[in-house]
Amino acid sequence: MALKIYGVARSRAFRSLWMATELGLEYEHIKVDFTVGTRQPAFLSINPNGHVPVIDDDGFKLWESMAINLYLGKKYGSGAAGLYPQRLEDEARAWQWSFWGMTEVERPALTALLKRIGPESERDPGAADEAERALAAPLRVLDAAVATQPYLLGEHFTVADLNVASILSWARQARVDLSAFPKAAAWLKTCHDRPAAQAAQQLQRE
């Protein structure tokens, strides 16, 4: 198979598994876990950071979940109704939202998850509440962005939505209260209800 995706679905590889499924790609799933598997010399030779996800697309190796999804989108989803925007400005906004997700949302969302429902030894309700409070500012931005249009780039679901919604899946799992951000909450549910997202979530349970 031409495309390989490394990383168990309970890791950030979820994002790329969702993307590949959304694009209808066939791929080989190499279920590297993020404790032991990422430390193996064979794995470190494809990602010296020791992190998943990684893809190998017919010999082309790429790491960083957002970069992977933008690459897959551009290569396989650039058609007229595709997941990847055609106009340069829309492409730039897909990058904007992806970088925004990583820099503004990921850390508090992950902290809320680990501190609220992570391993017993990690749990800390106070830290989870603080992370939830830190999410309010980016959630306000998101809420406004989807108040006047259904998706981040306009009328259609794109890689921008997928990337941000996949990062925010941690916030939903952490039961972050989204009631003050009804538009963002509705948008997130719409994204997570997509069959490809459901299929990737199913992989998390296997």
Ligand SMILES: N[C@@H](CCC(=O)N[C@@H](CS)C(=O)NCC(=O)O)C(=O)O
């Ligand atoms: N910025 C990277 C982060 C990747 C990352 O930290 N992945 C975690 C799993 S969710 C991992 O592989 N951890 C293993 C380790 O750090 O040892 C991305 O988005 O791909």
